[in-house]
Amino acid sequence: MIRFEESLRQSAERDPERVALVCRGERTSYAELAGEVERCAAQLVAEAGFARGERCVLFLENRLETAVGLFGTLRAGGVFSVINPTTKADKLAYILNNCEASVLVTQASLLAVARAALAEAPGVRRLIVVDAESAADAIGWTAFMAGQAPLLAAAPRGIDIDLAMLVYTSGSTGRPKGVMMTHRNVLFAATSVSSYLQMRGEDVVLSVLPLSFDYGLYQLLMCVLRGATLVLEKSFAFPQKILPMLASEGVTGFPLVPTMAALIVQLRNFDPAWAAGVRFVTNTAAALPPAHIARLQSLFGQARLYSMYGQTESKRCTWLPPEQLARRPDSVGIAIPGTEVWVADDEGRAVGANVVGELVVRGGHVMLGYWRDAEATDRALRPGRYPGERVLHTGDLFRMDEEGYCYFVGRKDDILKSRGEKVSPKEIENVLYAMEGVREAAVVGIPDELLGHALKAILVPAEGVQLEAREVIAHCQGRLEDFMVPRLIEFRASLPKTATGKIRRAGLQAEAEGRGSADEEA
Known part of the structure; x- marks a missing residue:
């Protein structure tokens, strides 16, 4: 097993001129992205004194620097966390203190919020602003990246069981919890999901999902793993601007959430040429209404449509093979490759077909736990089938039919x-x-x-x-x-x-x- 940043190096060596990222009109090749990441990692160590295992928080919108920053953090041996750009100062301060961040990277439009948060987070040593000149309390990205630090040694700064990222998710206490994912977790999840999507290096994925949302984050991670191209947009606020890019960028993969699907199916001037090259469309967050499924299948006639269910604590749990959509439109499918799921009673014992219980997940994608929250970790991760292992109790109520297909019923706790x-x-x-x-x-x-x-x-x-x-x-x-x-x-x-x-x-x-x-x- 490799550390995940090694997948970027491998993709760059395999096809250095292939476009890795299209963002804000700028096209970045794999060779260029890998070079930027190496410079970022070296500067984190030299300029910010960044040590192995330290945390870097990326308080940014979807942009090239977000990708460089997260891979640069991994290359430097650290742990990254991408935070939603609409997060307010008090919550950002809580996250900075909770994960004991050393570095905060932000942008000019978010600088006031970042500074307010830093006033309550004295442990952060360095503030970096990606689109502004250096200020009294910050260094600009251009100046930061232009430093003269020597590149790091070729060997990875750590091993695959090291922590790679923290994804903050809402908790029942009202405070966000940091989901801990190791390099091994991330690689396993990205490999499993991209395998059933049949992703390959020739794919071009268009994502409008925020990188702070794990569904959006994994679009980047899976593209890098497979050596594919990611077209990264800020949002889907203007569908008439985004949808033509399906054709102009030669898009083959298009991840959706139900709110996006609703806008698409209601368009009266949807041009069939936009969707002609799309090979797969994915959906998660909530099940699509059957009428929307039928309309999407009509609009994206050449594409396979994937309904999926996931949790931040394991990235993806289940997927519905597209050929099952007509027969089971309300199902979220079967366990993703290399994993197991079952429905359990309150004692953790598997229940029979069509009996409602809690979904339990077993596999290499299950989180390490919640950052500095042993009590919450013990509630979610409980003893499994074999001595020493722990499996994820999702807190979601499901039933499973006689053929092993899963159906979401509701939540056990207060989380919505x-x-x-x-x-x-x-x-x-x-x-x-x-x-x-x-x-x-x-x-x-x-x-x-x-x-x-x-x-x-x-x-x-x-x-x-x-x-x-x-x-x-x-x-x-x-x-x-x-x-x-x-x-x-x-x-x-x-x-x-x-x-x-x-x-x-x-x-x-x-x-x-x-x-x-x-x-x-x-």
């Missing part, structure tokens, strides 16, 4: 999935309670075909206070990532509570899903 991201109701509630005039707050998820869950805040105003929905949304927009801002606001005179005075969030969630009354015991 919205727009493909894990969302902690408690984290949003903490922000709502900080708003003047809010006495009680609860956040629930309304089932939504496209979003998975549409977030709804149920509020009890303080006596004599008149709150407006738009004021609540604006308050949240100023303090939460975009995907965590509630879309729906409801005001009530009171919220249902237990005998001990706790808000019945589970009952409110059941009510939101049409499963009963919030006042029932839950």
